[in-house]
Amino acid sequence: MNCVYCEKKATTNDHIPPKGLFSKPYPENMITVPCCSDCNNLFSKDDQYFVTMLSLRDDVKNNPTIIANMPKIKRTFQKIEATGFTNKIRSGLHKRNIITHSGLLIPNMDAMYYDDKRILKVVDRILHGLIIGIFNDYDKKQTVIIPIERIKSTDLKGMNFVFNQLLPAVEKKDVFIVGNGDVFAFQVVRPANNTKSYLWKMYFYKVVVYLGIAIPEVIKTTNSVL
Numbered sequence: 001m002n003c004v005y006c007e008k009k010a011t012t013n014d015h016i017p018p019k020g021l022f023s024k025p026y027p028e029n030m031i032t033v034p035c036c037s038d039c040n041n042l043f044s045k046d047d048q049y050f051v052t053m054l055s056l057r058d059d060v061k062n063n064p065t066i067i068a069n070m071p072k073i074k075r076t077f078q079k080i081e082a083t084g085f086t087n088k089i090r091s092g093l094h095k096r097n098i099i100t101h102s103g104l105l106i107p108n109m110d111a112m113y114y115d116d117k118r119i120l121k122v123v124d125r126i127l128h129g130l131i132i133g134i135f136n137d138y139d140k141k142q143t144v145i146i147p148i149e150r151i152k153s154t155d156l157k158g159m160n161f162v163f164n165q166l167l168p169a170v171e172k173k174d175v176f177i178v179g180n181g182d183v184f185a186f187q188v189v190r191p192a193n194n195t196k197s198y199l200w201k202m203y204f205y206k207v208v209v210y211l212g213i214a215i216p217e218v219i220k221t222t223n224s225v226l
């Protein structure tokens, strides 16, 4: 078996999504794809960043897995070799006035800047892994993956097809749950059975939602989908 990322000989498995998001005992139905050790090593820092940034969010703090993993997350900060990584996160800490959904102003809240590109790189790999792990249908040359940050903050311009047609369709699909669904779940829809197009709606810790679209390159270049 070859590595699904670089096609070298696979010597290990890559967990989709990253194993670090979960706590022990690990769920029995975790999704894995064959991976070489070079790729696996390459991903580990980005995965750590992804796990840490998700875990420090205010809206996941009551999730049982987050509570179980928090000592581990805190140890990550204390490790000497993690200084660069820790500093990077610390330098993003700042105070901000926040307006709640009900319009209440909360001044001076702790907030964090984060490296969006790095987060999306991990989401992109999760999509890649899901397409292979669930459909075994990933074609590097034909498929482009567009991860979309949380739905609420997405710029909807030019995405009418996705939001008016695909999103209602994906939300009618069964929810695939890894473990008890506390950590990761997803829904997926294929707009047409004969294409390699998919819309994925992914739920991390139940509240952090990403959409991912995979469409064949030919559709992308003729611009008929987006």
Ligand SMILES: [Zn+2]
Pocket: 003, 004, 005, 006, 007, 008, 035, 036, 037, 038, 039, 040
């Ligand atoms: Zn590889």
